[in-house]
Amino acid sequence: MAKTAQMHVTDEVAIQITAMNKWYGQFHVLRDINMTVNRGERIVVCGPSGSGKSTLIRCINRLEEHQSGQIIVDGTELTSDLKNIDKVRSEVGMVFQHFNLFPHLTILENLTLAPIWVRKVPKREAVDTAMYFLEKVKIPEQASKYPGQLSGGQQQRVAIARSLCMRPRIMLFDEPTSALDPEMIKEVLDTMIELAEDGMTMICVTHEMGFAQAVANRVVFMDQGQIVEQNEPKEFFANPKSDRTKLFLSQILGH
Amino acid sequence: MPDTSFVRREMLAPQKPPAGQSGAVKWLRENLFSSPFNTILTIVGLWAVYSLVSGAAPWLLNGMWSPSSVDECREVLTNTLGEGATGACWGVVRTRWHQFMFGFYDQSAYWRPLLAFALLFVSLAPVLYFGLRSPSLMMVGGAGALLVLALWGVGTDSWHLALAFGVMVALAALAWVAPKRLLWVTLAFPATAYYLLWGGPVWGPIGVMVGFGVAYFVWHAAQVKIGVTPAAALGIALALVWWLMLQGKVTAVLAMAVPIELPAQSPDKFGGFLLSFIIGVSAISASLPLGILLALGRRSDMLLIKTLSVGFIEFVRGVPLITMLFTASLLLQYFLPPQTNFDLILRVIILVSLFASAYIAEVIRGGMASLPRGQQEAADALGLDYWQAQRLIIMPQALKVSIPGIVSSFISLFKDTTLVALVGLADPLVGITRIVRSDIYWKAAYWEPFVFVGAIFFIFCFSMSRYSMYLENKLKTDHR
Numbered sequence: 103m104a105k106t107a108q109m110h111v112t113d114e115v116a117i118q119i120t121a122m123n124k125w126y127g128q129f130h131v132l133r134d135i136n137m138t139v140n141r142g143e144r145i146v147v148c149g150p151s152g153s154g155k156s157t158l159i160r161c162i163n164r165l166e167e168h169q170s171g172q173i174i175v176d177g178t179e180l181t182s183d184l185k186n187i188d189k190v191r192s193e194v195g196m197v198f199q200h201f202n203l204f205p206h207l208t209i210l211e212n213l214t215l216a217p218i219w220v221r222k223v224p225k226r227e228a229v230d231t232a233m234y235f236l237e238k239v240k241i242p243e244q245a246s247k248y249p250g251q252l253s254g255g256q257q258q259r260v261a262i263a264r265s266l267c268m269r270p271r272i273m274l275f276d277e278p279t280s281a282l283d284p285e286m287i288k289e290v291l292d293t294m295i296e297l298a299e300d301g302m303t304m305i306c307v308t309h310e311m312g313f314a315q316a317v318a319n320r321v322v323f324m325d326q327g328q329i330v331e332q333n334e335p336k337e338f339f340a341n342p343k344s345d346r347t348k349l350f351l352s353q354i355l356g357h
Numbered sequence: 358m359p360d361t362s363f364v365r366r367e368m369l370a371p372q373k374p375p376a377g378q379s380g381a382v383k384w385l386r387e388n389l390f391s392s393p394f395n396t397i398l399t400i401v402g403l404w405a406v407y408s409l410v411s412g413a414a415p416w417l418l419n420g421m422w423s424p425s426s427v428d429e430c431r432e433v434l435t436n437t438l439g440e441g442a443t444g445a446c447w448g449v450v451r452t453r454w455h456q457f458m459f460g461f462y463d464q465s466a467y468w469r470p471l472l473a474f475a476l477l478f479v480s481l482a483p484v485l486y487f488g489l490r491s492p493s494l495m496m497v498g499g500a501g502a503l504l505v506l507a508l509w510g511v512g513t514d515s516w517h518l519a520l521a522f523g524v525m526v527a528l529a530a531l532a533w534v535a536p537k538r539l540l541w542v543t544l545a546f547p548a549t550a551y552y553l554l555w556g557g558p559v560w561g562p563i564g565v566m567v568g569f570g571v572a573y574f575v576w577h578a579a580q581v582k583i584g585v586t587p588a589a590a591l592g593i594a595l596a597l598v599w600w601l602m603l604q605g606k607v608t609a610v611l612a613m614a615v616p617i618e619l620p621a622q623s624p625d626k627f628g629g630f631l632l633s634f635i636i637g638v639s640a641i642s643a644s645l646p647l648g649i650l651l652a653l654g655r656r657s658d659m660l661l662i663k664t665l666s667v668g669f670i671e672f673v674r675g676v677p678l679i680t681m682l683f684t685a686s687l688l689l690q691y692f693l694p695p696q697t698n699f700d701l702i703l704r705v706i707i708l709v710s711l712f713a714s715a716y717i718a719e720v721i722r723g724g725m726a727s728l729p730r731g732q733q734e735a736a737d738a739l740g741l742d743y744w745q746a747q748r749l750i751i752m753p754q755a756l757k758v759s760i761p762g763i764v765s766s767f768i769s770l771f772k773d774t775t776l777v778a779l780v781g782l783a784d785p786l787v788g789i790t791r792i793v794r795s796d797i798y799w800k801a802a803y804w805e806p807f808v809f810v811g812a813i814f815f816i817f818c819f820s821m822s823r824y825s826m827y828l829e830n831k832l833k834t835d836h837r
Binding site: 163164165184188191192194195196198200202203204205206215216219220248250264265268 | 729731732734735737738739740741742745749750753754757832834
């Protein structure tokens with residue numbers, strides 16, 4: 103455990119967020135966010151619901167637009183320039199709470215679609231890559247089924263494989279286990295832990311504190327649209343500094 | 358004190374469900390006589406069915422095909438069945454069927470609409486059955502067999518019979534070897550059908566298709582450099598240049614140099630189901646892509662496109678179809694460039710297509726709205742651009758949801774083609790029937806033409822509805 107926490111982190115900057123603000127109409131949802139993510143870092147973002155953590159990571163691949171400040175992903179600044187947005191999106195994989203697999207396509211087609219159309223990979227190569235990642239998430243036998251025939255845990259692993267097929271350099275996870283039955287959470291977390299061990303840069307919004315302790319090298323706690331506290335997991339859980347963090351931890355770890 | 362502790366020692370093996378309780382009496386009691394009120398409803402219903410059937414059955418059963426006037430028919434009925442007997446005089450259909458089918462099209466050229474009709478099914482096969490071999494082959498083979506029968510029935514000369522037979526055999530072979538290649542027939546169908554039906558030099562329709570080819574290739578070549586939408590605009594602009602400025606001169610030269618042509622048919626000879634099919638099929642195939650574009654436009658972020666789409670849809674839906682038809686017959690000519698000579702049928706097709714596309718757009722928009730937002734987000738997150746996301750993710754699902762609505766729009770469009778009678782075209786229901794009844798021998802044939810025309814409309818509308826059920830079933834992937 104401790105080993106994973108130290109591994110892989112480099113000095114190279116993957117994501118740089120500076121003085122970023124976002125509003126939904128009049129509502130100030132993200133306030134003065136400053137955050138640097140180095141390549142190889144595994145960051146867990148937690149906080150009460152409505153604290154803006156999902157919005158934050160959705161800003162990183164521009165599913166949400168920020169109104170002020172700067173977000174630089176892999177050296178590309180996110181502006182309204184569609185070229186930059188497409189470039190960032192093809193480098194950044196995202197896994198959603200509700201999987202968002204394409205129900206009209208088979209699992210294999212779900213995995214090969216973006217490589218074929220966006221990366222212009224030949225079909226055969228895309229299929230090979232897809233099968234490689236399906237092996238990795240341990241469900242190669244489901245390749246020809248439709249998403250509706252799979253369990254939630256399997257669907258989420260397919261969704262992870264689908265993102266990986268684009269060979270992203272950064273992965274974003276938006277509450278990947280919140281819609282799953284307890285029995286299925288573990289299989290998804292195992293897949294994510296494996297990914298972390300391979301050195302993937304990950305930002306993960308989750309309430310799975312066990313996962314945070316096992317693989318994160320940094321935990322970010324957010325409340326009311328701002329970063330309240332961040333620290334390495336051991337310190338964060340053992341010695342929370344702010345009252346807000348203490349209250350939150352006592353509520354989720356209380357029973 | 359309830360016992361709160363329980364431990365199961367053995368897991369139960371699954372068992373068969375109880376046998377279904379069936380039996381006619383049980384079914385009757387449950388469905389027809391379950392309460393006094395339902396019993397009354399059943400009796401009233403039975404009485405209504407009985408009176409309908411007892412009224413219509415003798416008329417249908419005594420129907421006669423041979424007499425060649427209503428008076429003769431009545432006389433035969435009275436002589437054989439006694440005074441006051443009723444019966445259908447189908448002789449009107451027997452003697453005038455060619456007008457119901459073709460209007461006043463030249464009898465010697467009946468092979469042309471018939472071949473076009475068979476080719477319609479050939480070009481539908483790859484679209485309706487996604488290039489699956491056996492249904493495509495069945496459709497092409499069936500169309501071919503019917504075509505040969507029909508050609509023989511209308512007494513086509515052996516040269517055209519052999520030509521049609523050869524074409525259909527070749528297409529059936531293509532359907533067997535490479536059913537997906539039939540799409541080329543589909544692409545060439547509009548020009549082929551126009552050439553067969555209207556006649557004239559072959560170069561006119563080919564010239565129009567060349568315009569579409571220009572638009573496609575310019576778009577294809579330019580989209581990498583300047584993006585999808587500007588490339589499409591450039592392609593359409595160049596196609597317009599071709600159509601409006603160059604095509605006329607080029608085709609005139611070609612027609613002089615290589616005079617391949619069929620005898621031209623004047624548009625006022627078109628009538629009956631031929632007319633309904635020309636308008637119905639063209640408007641159906643034009644309104645679907647137009648409807649998709651309008652639905653996308655209405656959901657667009659771009660204010661101008663959104664406003665134009667909303668304006669178009671709301672305007673068209675707010676205006677009765679008959680107004681559009683009068684526009685076609687009276688007004689449209691003023692808006693077209695002075696030399697263009699669009700005949701009334703083409704103008705009606707354009708307006709009916711625009712009318713239908715507004716309804717289709719709203720049906721499709723409903724389908725798009727029913728998709729979870731996550732689908733668009735997942736497509737975005739994977740880096741698909743707008744058109745890729747729409748084409749690969751959103752539209753396949755939205756169209757699937759919209760199938761019932763789209764098909765009902767198509768069915769009502771097809772039936773609405775009878776309204777063209779109001780602008781003086783000879784549709785089968787009103788136009789042709791009126792002409793047939795102006796014949797002194799068939800003046801009193803009131804029900805027969807309507808029943809006949811209604812039956813044919815029913816066959817085609819019912820087929821469309823069955824096909825939509827087949828499609829829904831085929832595209833079902835949730836397996837629940």
